[in-house]
Amino acid sequence: MGRVFLLGDDVDTDQLAPGQHMRSGIEAIAAHCLEAVRPDFAAGVCQGDVIVAGRNFGAGSSREQAAEALKHLGIAGVVAQSFAGIFYRNAINLGLPVLVAQTIDGIADGDHCVLDVDAAALTVGGSEIALEPIPDNLRRLLDDGGLVSHLKQRFAETRR
């Protein structure tokens, strides 16, 4: 069981991984994740919490620390009405579930929730919201634990 962190449209990568901390490791970046818009986030987030956001989540830079920071902080996944393309690929490559919801109406900040990636569903306060399933080719990547583990398996097979 986690809680919802509700965010708006166009949450950008500079908010998720501030440039000033980009020269540092993921620990430091994660500590400042979303600080410009949600100063209580990094300190308050717990394992299993879910980000629910509007349109175009992860807009901007290709820096994958934006997705990595969320994973590092224990976010179970991001549910948004749409994702910026590069962020979406980065998240899957790093093993962070990202799922599209037709609507996020009725979901409130702090709601208790459970994200079920297999069923493509978010349960919030007893009601279940259907999400768009992750496409097959990406689901395989996610199941393998991200791109690096996926490639490790691939190279191991060709070496055999």
Place this chain on the structure above:
Amino acid sequence: MSGATLAQKIIARAAGREAAVPGEVVTADVDLAMIHDSGGPRRVEPILRQLGVGLWDTSKVVLISDHFVPGDTDEGARILRMTRDWALERGVEFHDGEGICHVVLPERGHLKPGMLVVGGDSHSPTGGAFGAYMFGVGATEMAGVLATGEIWLKVPETIMIEWRGLLGPGVLAKDIMLALCGRLGMDGGGYQAVEYVGEAITALSMQERMTLSNMAAELGAQAGLIAPDTKTYAFLRAAGAHMTEETSLRTDPGAALGAHHVFDASALAPQVAAPHSPANAMAVCEAPRTSLDLAYIGACTGAKYDDLKNAAAILKGRALASGMTLLVAPASRQDQARAAQDGIMGVFEDAGARLLPNACGICAGYGTDRLAAGSRCISSTARNFKGRMGDPSAEVWLASPFTVAASAVAGEIVDPRDYLTEREIA
């Protein structure tokens, strides 16, 4: 068969297929991979080690340092040193401190029309100005490309953006892009391919076209293409690229499009985008009266030779408003040298501008040059996200090099056309 779009043609060829159908997931061979000091060696090398593999083809990888240049922090300097060592170790072509990756790549003849190129940076669509299908990826995905030479794509639909007629005096490619961000939104590109066509686009210089393709990123598109023409081939030949002209590298007349937007270039006024989104665009004349502390001519979007030339055309013989700071970070060493030869750098010097290195500078906000709390800046860059260029309380207004320069003179946001007319009359 109703024909194919430019994007479909490039992807089909790279994927070894007869045709590429929008929506289909394909694996394509990568013709060129570009990486920089931030997402490059320091991030990909640990992954290559884990995989126990080298680069798939050293000759197809170009490394450029720009984000942490000039190494003005301990960590930044360490990252640059690591980047240099890696280039030597891996034997990769390296442009070190020569400018911003998106500008240096074509300037050194690395791009050719029809290529499928992956860049480790979100403004990689810039390569589309040369008729290459170029898009940005994160470091892990880039490590995968470096290891395998392949990448997956979902074949995009093409969103045709047509600008009929010609831009009026004082209106630039940047104004086109801000207007498009305002009109279509930061997700208007839907991670599809944007293609720019029309008389206004054909009339633009290659560097102005680069601004259009670059900011396809701000529309949320995967790529921002412009079909190659004689200007494209002339630019690339001068840059040292060898290639034959391919007349088929264009969207067929009957090709199915995702959307087709038509705009009247002659009706476009200079634009500004209010903090904190490029989508907050409006005509300068509709902007609220806004006093400024700082003007920034920088970034891949806004400090190429043509951008410098345009800014200088307004600054020449004029002084900055009292209290105004002007920072200029020419996008490449080569562009700066050309600008110096033509007296453009002298104009900035006379105006009292502070010159920054040929690098990302304040645009990335990775070094010590950052916007102070509460400052208000007009900037030729592509993004004005909260906190990107400095303190979250700083305000960044985006505009063209003309508008940034005119506003630096006025001390507040102004329409540059008033300044150009004065000049023409005088």
